[in-house]
Amino acid sequence: MDFRLTEEQEMIVETARRVGERFGLDYWRKQDAEKAFPAEAWKAICDAGLGGAALPEEHGGGGLGMLEMALIIEQLAAAGAGSTVGQLFMINPIFGGVSISRFGNEEMKAALLPKIISGEINCCMALTEPDAGSNTLEIKTFAREDGNGWRINGRKIWITGVEAADVMLVIARSKKVDEVKRRTDGLTMFLIDTKREGVSFAPIEKLGTNTLSSCSVFFDDVRVEQEDVIGTLHGGWPELLDILNTERIVTTAGLTGTVDLALKIAVDYANDRKIFGGRPIGSYQGIQFPLAQAHAENECARLMNYKAASLFDSGLPFGSQANTAKLIAAQACAAATERAMQTLGGMGYARESHLERLWRDCRLFRFAPVSEEMTLNFIAMHDLGMPKSY
Template identity: 45%
Template sequence: MDFQLPETAQAVQKGVRELCADFGTDYWSRCDAEGRWPEELWEALGAGGWLGLAIAEQYGGAGAGLLELAVALEEMSAAGAGTAGAFLYLLTPGFGGVTLSRHGTPEQREELLPGIAAGTTQTCFALTEPDAGSNALALATHARRDGDDLLLRGQKVWISGVQRADWMLAVCRTTPAAEASGRTHGFSVLLVDVKEAEKAGTLRYTPITKAGNRIVQSNQVWFDDVRVPSHRVLGEVDHGFVVLWDILNPERILAASGGVGTAELALRLAVGYAREREVFGRPIGSNQGLAFPLARVKAQAELGRLMTHKAAWLYDRGEPCGDEANIAKLTAANAAWEAADRAYQTYGGMAFSEEYPIARLHRDARIAKNIPVAEELVLAHIATQGLGLPRSY
């Protein structure tokens, strides 16, 4: 058993760390304060090939895998982004690049993957609805046949990145639940041309005011008979759950990577402050009341990193990784939150000042316990799938 990262991942780790040295906490705090996408970093990542790591070389990518993508996100988060940085790798390299690489037709891959690898084509993902969050089986958004096309109608909520997206991966019902042959039958994943639908007046969205993660807007979205040609279906009509699981597992793994990087960043800041800040004639880090909680977070972060790398490794090998992806997400999200919270306590009253990045990391890390899936649902999955306990729902 070899716990050393493969050479490809080590090269990514070194390269992204060097690139992100110019985009530290001050840069991310400015983007957060201005509520703007980190455009300069995005362009640098695209130019350096760091967005196409999991895309085949024939489409302009690096031909690596989800592990390399996860390592890149981890380094970027640790450099200063925190959990907000996960959006840079989730929205397009993850939702778009990884999904199309595995489930896209040759024509879809040829059309979209080169732009995704370069960062010039951007994607977003639409699953959650007002009455169907974690319970995807309750989706009400539906698409009906109209000749060779599908007409998409319904509503989504908490859809991030619509403003920047060229394409949206939208999950909907194509067969009513009453007519479906099974619980997961009758769902499809459609590729929606966002700009075309906006121009036609069939897709509209409204931003949601948020407490954190301000670099990207999250939205309510309405579909009013959005026309989707049949060749824009990902996978097969009515069999979209196969595609959906290959969206959700990488989503959890990449979110976990952001959590591990955030824990690393918060710990680095807290330890640095604890070494320098003196009270009662000695550094506050010499007090076990501060030192022991930080040491415990360090242990949590390392465990989260191991499970995240394992889950990504399994995914790249085409092996089942649902349990590992969920455990990674749970462990890393809690490590990020505990690290940010302990950093807040270490800085004391100064953490409340926007002069430091602690308040930003703290508010951004909290939501990671709820998205992309609430930790209670993760625990329910582990209990039923990992332990074989009876279902509670």
């Protein structure tokens, strides 16, 4: 097992680092304060070939893999963006790019992938519902047959990036639960434009990740056609899982990069700040131990994420690794940002230290895109062979 990066991967890391440094801490603080989509940064990321690194070459992508994407996101997060940069890759190369490249028809690929890769259009995915949450199989949004197409009715919640999106991946029931043999049957994915008649949305006020809106989305007799179906009609569940598990990989990469950034801010301050006889506070074990613990946990999460990405790139099962990595990374990031703030004392609470934004943003990922509790359920059932607990 070789943990060394290839020369090409080293070049990708360096490119991502340089792009990230162009949009450092001050840029992201401004976008957060204005609750503004980071359009300039995302365009620069795409212009550098980073947004489409893992998408097919024939449509303008880099033809690389999820491992390279994880490396890119880590660098961008560590340069100043923090964990929310993973969401930019989540909505575009994952919800848009992976779903279309793996499950879309040829017309869909030709029309949309080049624009996603170039940053010309943005994407989002409408999955979560008020009464379903993590229990996707209980979603109520329904696609009713109507001639040669369907009419979608329902409501989604906590949908990321709708306001900036041009296309939306919608997951709906196309057959009622009592019409199928298994609850996993009867789900279909549709790809529609966000301006389609009958689609509306309302922003949700929230604590952090302010550069990407979160919205409730409403579908009122929205017309969809045969060409809007992506993947298998009535059989979208296993295809959706591939999308959701790659979502875990980009989320984790954003978190591990954020830990690197938070620890750098804390260590730089601790090594420079001198009190009680002129010794730097970084020499005290009360400061060192929590930061070292977060670093150790982060390194474990990073390696597990690389394993998940490598397995995906090899066409092998990767769900357990992706979920484990995300669990540990979210916990390490929560600890790192909290302890980094504590290291700076009162200044850690000030906006100018940037830590409060990193802390606010990463808090989301202890329950999204899947909660710690549901992740532990998954590990217990799938990795340990324990009975279902819910």
